[in-house]
Amino acid sequence: MEIMTELKDNTGLVDFAVTARKYKTLLTEKFRNRKVWEAPNEKEVRSHIPGTIVKICVSEGQEVKAGTLLLIHEAMKMQNRVEMPYDGRISKINVTEGEKIPKDFVMIEIA
Numbered sequence: 293m294e295i296m297t298e299l300k301d302n303t304g305l306v307d308f309a310v311t312a313r314k315y316k317t318l319l320t321e322k323f324r325n326r327k328v329w330e331a332p333n334e335k336e337v338r339s340h341i342p343g344t345i346v347k348i349c350v351s352e353g354q355e356v357k358a359g360t361l362l363l364i365h366e367a368m369k370m371q372n373r374v375e376m377p378y379d380g381r382i383s384k385i386n387v388t389e390g391e392k393i394p395k396d397f398v399m400i401e402i403a
Contacts, residue, residue, distance in 0.1 A: 337400040343367030345387045354382050
């Protein structure tokens, strides 16, 4: 499915095509002010939900294998195990035990 958008004049109407069919629509302010999507950075371990750091199981500079437990992140009364996605070295830990963090927070940086 291919989607193309193009602003038209001052009417606010937008042309877009989906599988060779053309449509017109008005974009809402919420849509125009949305956060722009960014490709995930492989070198960062981010929180997917706000919560509290219960336990940190690694230290900075440590060589870690894929699947090793990095930390436990408690969110919505559930303790989530955050594991290393691939072999690497921990370059920076940006959280402390007991710290409350927001969604999309960089918890650990990987070298």
